[in-house]
Amino acid sequence: MPVRVVESSAPSPAxxxxxxxxxxxxxxCTLLGVGQTFAGTQNVSSSQKDEAWKVNVRIxxxxxxxxxxxxxxxxxxxxxxxxxxxxxxxxxxxDSKNYTFYTGKWEATPDDDVKHWxxxxxxxxxxxxxxxxxxxxxxxxxxxxIFMNSDQLYxxxxxxxxxYFVNVSVDCGLTxxxxxxxxxxxxxxxxxxxYYDPNSSPxxxxxxxxxxxxxxxxxxxxxxxx
Numbered sequence: 001m002p003v004r005v006v007e008s009s010a011p012s013p014a015x016x017x018x019x020x021x022x023x024x025x026x027x028x029c030t031l032l033g034v035g036q037t038f039a040g041t042q043n044v045s046s047s048q049k050d051e052a053w054k055v056n057v058r059i060x061x062x063x064x065x066x067x068x069x070x071x072x073x074x075x076x077x078x079x080x081x082x083x084x085x086x087x088x089x090x091x092x093x094x095d096s097k098n099y100t101f102y103t104g105k106w107e108a109t110p111d112d113d114v115k116h117w118x119x120x121x122x123x124x125x126x127x128x129x130x131x132x133x134x135x136x137x138x139x140x141x142x143x144x145x146i147f148m149n150s151d152q153l154y155x156x157x158x159x160x161x162x163x164y165f166v167n168v169s170v171d172c173g174l175t176x177x178x179x180x181x182x183x184x185x186x187x188x189x190x191x192x193x194x195y196y197d198p199n200s201s202p203x204x205x206x207x208x209x210x211x212x213x214x215x216x217x218x219x220x221x222x223x224x225x226x
Contacts, residue, residue: 032184034062038191040208053077057208067098086166087176094147094157100134106179107198116181116194146184158182180206
């Protein structure tokens with residue numbers, strides 16, 4: 001299996017310079033960038049069980065001009081797994097330019113999108129405009145949260161989609177068919193998310209906190225992502 005991580009980040013434009021004319025870039029955030037790590041839990045409770053997996057996340061790539069970021073996620077205490085389960089994920093930054101609040105894939109309907117984004121209190125002021133046009137007309141450049149569906153810029157919301165298993169086979173008994181609605185706070189570096197998969201228990205909550213501001217703290221085992 002892979003043995004080494006390859007990291008990359010798109011070059012940032014000069015201060016005051018826009019990578020795409022006509023679109024203002026948001027201000028800097030030192031809590032989200034390539035190499036940044038986060039630790040916390042994912043609640044996978046259902047009517048039959050009450051369980052939380054320990055989770056580590058590392059940001060590995062970031063391209064703000066295209067609303068893109070990626071990284072690895074490590075689940076540490078997955079039942080029946082002999083080792084931590086590592087997945088590679090790619091993220092879509094909700095910037096009203098590259099990506100809107102409506103997912104348009106992965107079996108998510110606009111109603112699913114609104115229900116999940118509405119789990120975040122910071123989404124409330126945006127709700128009426130999102131229902132009107134998916135949020136296309138919103139200016140998110142100065143919003144203090146990042147919603148995900150990062151070298152030192154920030155945006156409000158994101159989506160994270162696990163693409164493949166890094167260190168286990170696809171028949172490991174786990175699924176990565178769904179994706180995460182994610183909200184990153186540039187105020188304290190916390191990440192909250194909810195997993196969506198119509199075939200899994202709903203609203204599985206992801207809660208992470210920054211662990212290495214200034215690039216110190218725990219580190220992952222190394223993997224080569226191919």
